[in-house]
Amino acid sequence: MHNMKTLRKQMMTLLSDNEMSAREISAAVGIGEKEVYGHLSHIARSIKSQGKKLVIHPSECMGCGYVFEKRKRFTRPGRCPICKSEHIKHPFYRIQ
Numbered sequence: 001m002h003n004m005k006t007l008r009k010q011m012m013t014l015l016s017d018n019e020m021s022a023r024e025i026s027a028a029v030g031i032g033e034k035e036v037y038g039h040l041s042h043i044a045r046s047i048k049s050q051g052k053k054l055v056i057h058p059s060e061c062m063g064c065g066y067v068f069e070k071r072k073r074f075t076r077p078g079r080c081p082i083c084k085s086e087h088i089k090h091p092f093y094r095i096q
C-alpha cells in the first residue's frame with residue numbers, strides 16, 4: 001500500500017518534467033492504470049493553488065485523425081464519434 005501523498009508527489013514530479021500517458025505513469029509509480037486517473041483528477045485540483053495546471057494532450061483517433069479536444073475526462077475514449085473506430089491513441093498529461 002502506497003502512501004498517497006508520496007505517490008502524488010512522485011506523479012507531480014514526473015509530470016512536471018515529462019509528458020506521459022496513464023500507462024507510463026502507472027509503470028513508473030507502480031500502481032494500476034485505473035488508479036492513475038483518480039490521482040490525476042486530485043492532482044489537477046490541488047496544483048491550481050500553485051498557479052499550475054494539468055494539461056491534457058488529447059486522445060486522437062487512429063482511423064480518421066479526429067482529436068478529442070473538448071474531452072474533460074482523463075480516461076481514453078472508447079470509440080471515435082466520427083468513424084466509429086476503436087483505435088484511439090492514449091491521451092498524455094503534463095503539468096505546466
Ligand SMILES: [Zn+2]
Pocket residue numbers: 061062063064065066080081082083084085
Ligand atoms: Zn475516427
